[in-house]
Amino acid sequence: MSVVDLELASGWKQVAPRSDGPELLLEMDGQLSHVRGNFEVLKDFGKVGLVACPLAYDAQRREVYRYVCEYRSGQRDFSQIRIFNLDTGDRRKLIDLPVNQWLLWLFEWISLESAGGGRLFGLLASDVSSEDALVLRHQLCVLDPETDAILRRPLCRDAYYPIAFSLARRRIVFAGAEGVYVVGMKGERHATVQFDDFAAGRGASFAPGGRTEVVIGGGGLRLWNYATNQVSRLTQQGQFPTWSADGEHIWYSESSSDLFVYATNTLEAEWIVRIPNNRNREVSMARPPQLSRCGRYVGVPLSSKRLKGVSRSLLDAGKRERVYEESHLFCVVDVERKEVWVRPDRVEQFRWV
Numbered sequence: 001m002s003v004v005d006l007e008l009a010s011g012w013k014q015v016a017p018r019s020d021g022p023e024l025l026l027e028m029d030g031q032l033s034h035v036r037g038n039f040e041v042l043k044d045f046g047k048v049g050l051v052a053c054p055l056a057y058d059a060q061r062r063e064v065y066r067y068v069c070e071y072r073s074g075q076r077d078f079s080q081i082r083i084f085n086l087d088t089g090d091r092r093k094l095i096d097l098p099v100n101q102w103l104l105w106l107f108e109w110i111s112l113e114s115a116g117g118g119r120l121f122g123l124l125a126s127d128v129s130s131e132d133a134l135v136l137r138h139q140l141c142v143l144d145p146e147t148d149a150i151l152r153r154p155l156c157r158d159a160y161y162p163i164a165f166s167l168a169r170r171r172i173v174f175a176g177a178e179g180v181y182v183v184g185m186k187g188e189r190h191a192t193v194q195f196d197d198f199a200a201g202r203g204a205s206f207a208p209g210g211r212t213e214v215v216i217g218g219g220g221l222r223l224w225n226y227a228t229n230q231v232s233r234l235t236q237q238g239q240f241p242t243w244s245a246d247g248e249h250i251w252y253s254e255s256s257s258d259l260f261v262y263a264t265n266t267l268e269a270e271w272i273v274r275i276p277n278n279r280n281r282e283v284s285m286a287r288p289p290q291l292s293r294c295g296r297y298v299g300v301p302l303s304s305k306r307l308k309g310v311s312r313s314l315l316d317a318g319k320r321e322r323v324y325e326e327s328h329l330f331c332v333v334d335v336e337r338k339e340v341w342v343r344p345d346r347v348e349q350f351r352w353v
Helices: none
Strands: 024-028 031-035 041-047 056-058 063-070 078-085 091-096 101-111 118-127 136-144 149-154 161-166 171-176 179-184 189-193 204-206 213-216 222-225 230-233 239-243 249-253 258-263 268-274 297-312 320-334 339-343 349-352
Touching: 056 101, 056 118, 063 101, 078 101, 101 161, 171 204, 213 239, 249 297, 258 297, 268 320, 297 349
Parallel strands: 161 204, 204 239
Antiparallel strands: 024 031, 024 349, 031 041, 056 063, 063 078, 078 091, 101 118, 118 136, 136 149, 161 171, 171 179, 179 189, 204 213, 213 222, 222 230, 239 249, 249 258, 258 268, 297 320, 320 339
């Protein structure tokens, strides 16, 4: 695989993909794969459908849970949760869902150390539309894989887009039309903050160590103490923040084509990697960076948008419109060795395993 040119901060270097990094789950074009640190495919789990859903991972059993759906012409549609075993490559159905229900945006495996095993926790969306109105109902759900029983819990009004989850605090941060909310595991609202900036709510991350603070992205990074309802601005730009486990760094992006880090001790931000000569910077294709369990590696998808040319408008024959070309990379950052390597593909979902 050829090395793709990137612009790196001083002291960093780009290298060929290394195999000594942690393994990954990568989802590209609706297809799920288990790969080594150098992107060599270990298991190909096939198509999982086009509905975006996070990957829930049981590290003890090395099993991955994913919502899967498919529309096949002339055949029955299906909507279900499947289990993928990283060691054997086996895949099996856990439970069928009605075709008007799907899991999205929030899907986590919660280990139960005292009782063994665990539970799946997520956001269940249901289409309950009528002839008069389009209605989507969002509920928190808990699923026991041993019994296939699903416990549903209602959500407070306007909480529909989860942007951070903390099992230790038993809290979820939601973004809604009326602000950003801290919600309990039973769906109850505990705190609310409103921002003048309409972009607020593009990602969030709880502070490590039990503090009642969460950093919120979109229109810059803001630190919100939801116990006192105090807000302070950390950066003028920034989205999709991810706090390191030691609390010393917050990883984030300013656009779809870069990766930044904010040091909480010096209160300074610096860019680490970006796609050069990207004049059409935008945020719609950005995805949150994820840190490996050891904290040494950061994974992040990067995208760029370049002007390809001008063509006749499909909507108005008398006008011309600009045509853009997108390029996509999946980037791995080794924080300890200050090395970066990439895979030239668009990654919709990923997870360190």
